[in-house]
Amino acid sequence: MALSDLHDRLRFVLVRTSHSGNIGSAARAIRTMGFDRLTLVAPHRFPDPEATALAAGADDVLDHAAIHDDLVGGLAGATFALGLSARRRGVNLPELDPREGAAQAIAAARRGEQVALVFGNERTGLENDELARCHAMVRIPSVDDFSSLNLSQAVQVVAYELRTALLAEEPGVPVVAEVDPDEAPADAEQMERFFTHLGQALDDIEFHKGRSPTTIMLKLRKLFLRARPEPRELRILHGILADAQRMAQIAHKGD
Numbered sequence: 001m002a003l004s005d006l007h008d009r010l011r012f013v014l015v016r017t018s019h020s021g022n023i024g025s026a027a028r029a030i031r032t033m034g035f036d037r038l039t040l041v042a043p044h045r046f047p048d049p050e051a052t053a054l055a056a057g058a059d060d061v062l063d064h065a066a067i068h069d070d071l072v073g074g075l076a077g078a079t080f081a082l083g084l085s086a087r088r089r090g091v092n093l094p095e096l097d098p099r100e101g102a103a104q105a106i107a108a109a110r111r112g113e114q115v116a117l118v119f120g121n122e123r124t125g126l127e128n129d130e131l132a133r134c135h136a137m138v139r140i141p142s143v144d145d146f147s148s149l150n151l152s153q154a155v156q157v158v159a160y161e162l163r164t165a166l167l168a169e170e171p172g173v174p175v176v177a178e179v180d181p182d183e184a185p186a187d188a189e190q191m192e193r194f195f196t197h198l199g200q201a202l203d204d205i206e207f208h209k210g211r212s213p214t215t216i217m218l219k220l221r222k223l224f225l226r227a228r229p230e231p232r233e234l235r236i237l238h239g240i241l242a243d244a245q246r247m248a249q250i251a252h253k254g255d
Helices: 003-007 020-033 050-055 057-061 096-111 151-168 190-202 213-229 229-255
Strands: 009-014 038-041 066-068 080-084 117-118 136-138
Touching: 003 066, 003 096, 009 020, 009 096, 009 151, 020 038, 020 050, 020 151, 050 057, 050 190, 066 096, 080 096, 096 117, 096 151, 117 151, 190 213
Parallel strands: 009 038, 009 117, 038 066, 080 117, 080 136
Antiparallel strands: none
16 A cells, blocks of 8 residues: 555544634645544634635645544544643643644554544633544643643644654555454444443442532543453443443332
8 A cells, every 4th residue: 555545544633723824834744744544523703815825825734624523533543542632631642742633543543443633622622522523632741830832833844743653663664454343443433332331330329429520521531542452342341331221220120
């Protein structure tokens, strides 16, 4: 397979972008590094002439950008997601620098996985619930007293590290492995369906008993995202949850 097949497995996801010019600048940034997959989640304004102007000729990236209402849609099909954050958050995720993140992203793409690099809103960055959908966090090691990068600058740093890592690889490395769909990790949509079912089951069996459901679900998200279950493993877990719900329903009828 050509190197372009590997690039097709890497997408840049911009979440709740406020300024359309940053969308154009981000498109230019990834295009200069050989990437062209841009996904927009709930952009404030797009399409927009300012985005086109600041793309500086990367019109093909803008023309083919996927647009979704929420991050679940933006991560559709992705099995490995890295969330970019300028500061440490309440979500306890593995923290990588851009070089480590690029290496892990490329390794996942070579295994045949779909990879998402996720960037948040210019002012607030990624919210905790958005980061909780990622497998790890990438933090650009800027100086402590002036750590805020422009969105497109952060995109450029990550795109550069991805390209540098690709250029440094030895010739003859297989571009993309073919993977049995049942042996690949479950994608973001499959994981979200599982987390929804898990939350419902915990409620049905009255698991929380005064403990914070939000805190528990964040910890369980981290656990299962780290485990990266396959679709058939998720089907087993769904079956276990369904049986637990059925038994809880029988117990409630007997009360």
